[in-house]
Amino acid sequence: MRDGNGRADGPDGSWSTSRLAGHIKDPSARGIAVAMTDLIRSGELAPGSSLPTVRALAGELAVSPSTVAEAWAVLRRHRMITTLGRRGSVVSGPPSVPHPVRYERVGDFGTHLTLDLAVAAPDPALLPPPGDALLAGARTPLLNDYSRTAITDGLLDAVRGTWPFAPEAWMAVDGGYAGVQLLCQALIVPGDRVMVEDPTAARLLDILEALDAQVVPVACDAEGPRTDALAHALGQRPALFLHQSRAQAPCGWTLSGQRAAALAAVLEDAPNVTVIEDDGIGPLATLPGASIGTHLPQRTALVRSYSKAYGPDLRLAVVGGPGELVERARVLRTFGSGWTSRILQDALAHLLTDAATTRRVQEAAERYGLRRGALAERLAGLGVPTLNRDGLMLWVPVADETSALVTLAARGVTVSPGGRFCVSYSQPHIRVATSRLSEDPATLDDTAALLALAAAATADHLR
Secondary structure, three states: OEOOOOOEOOOOOOOOHHHHHHOOOOOOHHHHHHHHHHHHHHOOOOOOOEOOOHHHHHHHHOOOHHHHHHHHHHHHHOOOEEEOHHHOEEEOOOOOOOOOHHHHOOOOOOOOOOEEOOOOOOOHHHOOOOHHHHHHHOOOOOOOOOOOOOOOHHHHHHHHOOOOOOOOEEEEEOOHHHHHHHHHHHHOOOOOEEEEEEOOOHHHHHHHHHOOOEEEEEEEEOOEEOHHHHHHHHHHOOOEEEEEOOOOOOOOOOOOHHHHHHHHHHHOOOOOOEEEEEEOOHHHOOOOOOOHHHOOHHHEEEEEEOHHHHOHHHOOEEEEEOHHHHHHHHHHHOOOOOOOOHHHHHHHHHHHHOHHHHHHHHHHHHHHHHHHHHHHHHHHHOOOOOOOOOOOEEEEEOOOHHHHHHHHHOOOEEOEEHHHHOOOOOOOEEEEEOOOOOOOHHHHHHHHHHHHHHHHOOHHHHO
16 A cells, blocks of 8 residues: 555555545644554554654644644653654554663672662661651551641651751652652653753662653763853753762762852842752761752752661652642642551651660761761772762772673673663763671772772773
8 A cells, every 4th residue: 555655554564645645634743643653552553663754644634733743742751652853753552551671670680689779768777767757657646547648747857957948848758769760750741951960860860760750960070060051051951950969879969058159149140040959868968968959949859768767668758849839749649648647757757866866876877977088088099080979879980881791790790781870871880888888897898899890890800
């Protein structure tokens, strides 16, 4: 069969333009997307099938190209088609959910790993016991009430004095990344540009990719995002600046008051840009960290996670920020859980206000700092510099990422590939988790020696 442009159905299962148009009864953008979804879901349009150009299908349907382009955008958003630039678009398959590929993709170069330095998780031995806190949480005043509680009075009283600025609204959420995702979902639409420090946390990049945002990298130095790089990125008219305010993953910097003020001054001239600050390890950070919200409180939301300090099973973070943005996020939650467990909220409030627990968290922060510092000192002595000043990891420069991963895996060690954390990958790195390191000097010596060996490895060494 040939279409009106003389093209026949293709050998790869592709349909001619006229045949495809014949299956589209409603030529609106929504109607085109629905008809295409039915054809792809049923298998009539098989994966790999080439699609007609936007202009060709628009001409056949007697609609504007923008109508077809809008339908194509919906199909792309649900991973049903893939656009290959000048080669056009092809069918990918039935609708699917996005996968957090950076989070799921961990270096898998061996099955007998004996040392996991890939996951920067808290050490269970350094976490406070939750028993008394959970009993306190069970006494929450609205236990088993179906009223939606954005944040309990007890938790708000516990965190209010620790915030670097005075937010208009507050909300408890189910972990730091859940809070960031919720705010981004409430704020941006597919195609929006989002400025992100480069490198940054892999999970943040996954969140933005799942929301079909266009990531605009902001180059950084040892103090965080550079003001000149931020000013340059603003030229792309972004909707959001997403960054980490302290113990940044993976580089470990903390924003100084001077740098926060300078960044705020740049953002002053971009009133449509909202700021989301991710404080990923909360009370485990050894430096207080400055906030852009101190200067731009009406445009800044801070998400502070308490999971790594008080226990991953608490799954708790607090959002403080502009009333309109927090309200949007609250409304989105009404489609699902509606609120975070009041038992867990008041359990965290108990932990935050208990003097013995506060001392234990401070001691844990010191222990994590000693472990990170001990490994960093040994690596520096072996000619491998790292700049992390805080946090649960080291950002280690290497000659070749793949060679470093293979070298370590062959010796039973796994780390995270640095490419997962980068938008533009200029210098190879690996991310080494230090939170569960042994504090035995001899073991630290051996670990540092092995990492230094991997840092120097190249493809030639593996041949």
